[in-house]
Amino acid sequence: MALTLSEREARLYESLAAFEHAPLFAREEKRKRLLSQADLLAQDAAGMAHLYENIAAIHRSGLFAGTPWEDPSRLVPGLVAGTLLSGPAGSTLEMLSELRMLAVAEGRLALPGCPPEAARHFLRQVLVYGFEYAFSTEELSENERYTRTEVRKVSLLFDLLKQHLPLPSLLPYLKEEIETIIAHRPVVVTRIKRILEQLQHLPPDLLDGPLRAYVEALFxxxxxxxxxxxxxxxxxxxxxxxxxxxxxxxxxxxxxxxxxxxxxxxxxxxxxxxxxxxxxxxxxxxxxxxxxxxxxxxxxxxxxxxxxxxxxxxxxxxxxxxxxxxxxxLFSQKTVWHAFSRLVKARLHPVIRERLEEGNLSPFALTAEQALIGGTLCVLGQPLGVRQGNNPTCQSARGISMWSRHAPGKLINLLIDTATTNNAVFRYEGELIESAGVQEGLTTAFDFKLDPVSIVLVPHLDKVYNEMMKRASLKHPGKDPHASVNPAFYGHWIQTGFKSVYNPLLYGIENYEEFIRIFYAAFHPEYNGGHHLIYPVPAGIFITDSGANMLGFHAISLLRIEQAPDGEWRAYFFNPNSQGKQDWGQRITPTVSGHGERHGESSLPAAQFAARVYAYHFNQLRLGDKPGKVPTATVAHITQLAKESWGRKYQWL
Structure with a gap:
């Protein structure tokens, strides 16, 4: 028999008191009990409102102490939606964290270093970054990975936030988000369409000129x-x-x-x-x-x-x-023309057909063949519009982007083989790797909300890349496996030289000054003899949050280092993680427009970009004495940025 609201409230108070007075050894068990009672309350609007009424007491109990939510200044709004959908107990702590921020925004709770306006700013960003979930239950309810109780909890939380922060108050944030998406030109535009669908129902006088123009462009x-x-x-x-x-x-x-x-x-x-x-x-x-x-x-x-x-x-x-x-x-290139003509006639494997139908993000009927042809046109036309979505497959997205730009015939042929056989074959150091024979990749629960080309290829590319990395680790112990895997996976244009500062055996950073000098001598026109990049350079970067804290490793492509219109030297790169703009701390904030970016590019001042790189390929035959000519002051500045951000996590050897 379901508990009444008053019974659930009573259980919350009991659990809260038990947690507050629990000895240290029993505190974690009592925390779980408190979170489970919060989950029970979060299943209806009255219960969610009750949690909000008591959030100050929940905060004072020390529930957030020792968790990633302890310091509000380190919270990242772009990560909220994903955490809310990650399941208990993380999703419950995330929900309570948003309620706490709402209490701060409304002056009901004071937190050091988090004034009300900062809390309001944070929550508005949460609503914008999680717009699909905040303003439509379709994205949640159609995903089998989310339980009914989790969907209910997330929906009710966003409903409460919207009551206190209505859509008109979000318009400046939505305008910035729309402009960012449009500048970045992604292949999958579901997100921006859903935003514009909501805006079209607002009174016209609430929409300024640009917002109205975006709505009209679509409707x-x-x-x-x-x-x-x-x-x-x-x-x-x-x-x-x-x-x-x-x-x-x-x-x-x-x-x-x-x-x-x-x-x-x-x-x-x-x-x-x-x-x-x-x-x-x-x-x-x-x-x-x-x-x-x-x-x-x-x-x-x-x-x-x-x-x-x-x-x-x-x-x-x-x-x-x-x-x-x-x-x-592209149709005038014989390899592309013949490959695309074959693709139009290809008979899809049943598994591929099912995946393409599952990945249809449109409310309209769409056959698997139509999805694949339309998606292929988009990827060929927008090589920098490919994104990894909610999957840790940046290497695969980077590959599709590279092949579209520099080997479109190869990409289409790979697409044909994979789409018709549900298998992909690569060669690594003389040995064949078939994706059909590989048990697992980096991704275990694949999210098919991607462009059709990625839906077909990425599950296979992910397995192949992961298998190459395993074999490289065994064949070349003590060396970064990317050195041999990237040329085998991506193709002949990957330079044979390779440099990495990360030593996984010693968990440390080594030869950093040499690393930066070679980077500048290889890619920066002021130090490499005035040359510009011909092919994208696969590079690994350390991703950091707004506090410059290390979050993880990420694969990107360096496209060019050139002077922006204002004369500043900037690095322009392809970032497949669906976010062109982030805050990486230390006032390092990649941009997607306004500094000479082409559609699909992100950019940073060259030194700031270099300060986040940990690995790259280069042509070692062209270096000569160029590394020694890179100014010591430049190297010292980049080293300081590195040591005071991600470098805090490692030993410097």
Whole structure:
């Protein structure tokens, strides 16, 4: 028989008192009991409200002492949603932490170093970063990994937060988030669509110019689209428009796509009409320049087949991918043309088909074949738009991005083989590795909320990479396995030189000054003879939080070191972790726009970037005496940044 609210409240008070007075040896057991009672209360709105009313007492009991939630200044809003969905007891502590911050924001609780405005700022960021969960239960309820009680708890928490921090108060934060996403041009745009879906229901006077423009780009990109209301009725109006009006419509739609990277159902409807009836309008609707037009005209029948047979409302973002693919003239590359023609006819393996259907993030019907073709166009057109999602597979995402940019034919052939056989084969030091024969990768519970190419490839790439790392550790003990794995996994353009500062056997950092000097001599044009990178450089970085505390290792690609418009030397890199902007502490905050970044890039001042790198590949034949010419002051500055951040965790040998 279910407990009444008053009974659950009484149990909470009993558990709270027992925890407060527990001797040290029994404290952990009493903590678990208290958290379980909090979980019981969090199953309805009245219980959640009761927890909030008593959060000051819960805080004073010492519940957060000795946990990652002890110091509010070290909390990271971007990690909250993931922790809430991680299951007890972490999710319960996270829930109570948000209630504590809400009490601080409203002046009901005082915490050292956390004024009310800082708490409000934190909670608004929590709501923005967890927007999918805060404003839609669909993301939670459809995921089998989350129990009903966990979904209920998270939903009720966000409901309470929204009561105290309503949507209009989040608009400045949402605007910044939208601009970041748009600048970064991800392949998967579900997040920004869900944000804009919520904003379209607000009174127009609450939305400033840019926010209104983003909403209109997706839901009413032209006056005719706004008047029509639906894409179906819009399409019925097109045959009745004069030629000049049709061309004006095509230009307006394509400009919206160029400005935002978003594709509306109206644009897809127009493009399909043009492909059937007014072919001269197709390149205009796709915003193609002379190069793109040439590729379109050379392969017009095939492009029309893609538009009419494979692009549907469920994968309409493929329109942008198609436009970018034509701009890259990829269909004019024989390897790409023949590979893509095979991909269109490929018969998918049943497991792959099931995964693609499971990964459909759209409310519209979408076949596995349509998903794969549309997704492939997006990845080919947006090599820097690939993301790892909620999976620890940065190496795999980095590989897909690299191959799309520099070996698109190889990528498509790998995609065909994997999609048709549910297997991927690589060679490592003369031995074949088949993903079908590998038991496990880094990921145990795979989240398929990814682009279709990643859905097909990453489960296999993850296994192959992990197996290569295991074999490298056995074959080359005492050496960083990435030195031999990266060239085998990614391809021939990976430089043979390799440098790492991390010694895993001694758990320490060694030869750091030499490491920085070689980095500058290899990649920085002021010290390498004025040369710029031809291929991306796989690099490993230490990820740190806003307090510059070490969080873990991460794989990125260094794309270039160049002068920004203001003359500052910056490192531009591909970060596959779905977040272009973070706060890494020490005022080191990667940006995605405003400093000469291209779509999909993040950037930092060169010294700040170098201070987070722990491994990279380089061409050792080109160094000569260049490392010795790197200024000592530069090396000392970077060393100080390193030692005062992630370096605190290691011995310096």
């Amino acid at each position: 009413a990109p032209t006056p005719l689209a706004q008047k029509a209301g639906t894409a179906h009725y819009y399409a019925e109006q097109l045959p009745h428009l004069p030629d000049a009006a049709l061309e004006q419509e095509a230009q307006a739609l394509s400009q919206q796509m160029l400005d935002t990277g978003l594709v509306s159902t109206f644009q897809l409807a127009f493009l399909q009409y043009a492909a059937r009836e007014r072919t001269a309008l197709v390149p205009i609707a796709l915003a193609l320049n002379a190069h793109g037009r040439a590729d379109y005209e050379r392969h017009q029948a095939f492009v029309h087949q893609l538009i009419l047979s494979f692009l549907v409302p469920g994968n309409k973002q493929g329109v942008y991918g198609l436009a970018r693919t034509l701009q890259r003239n």
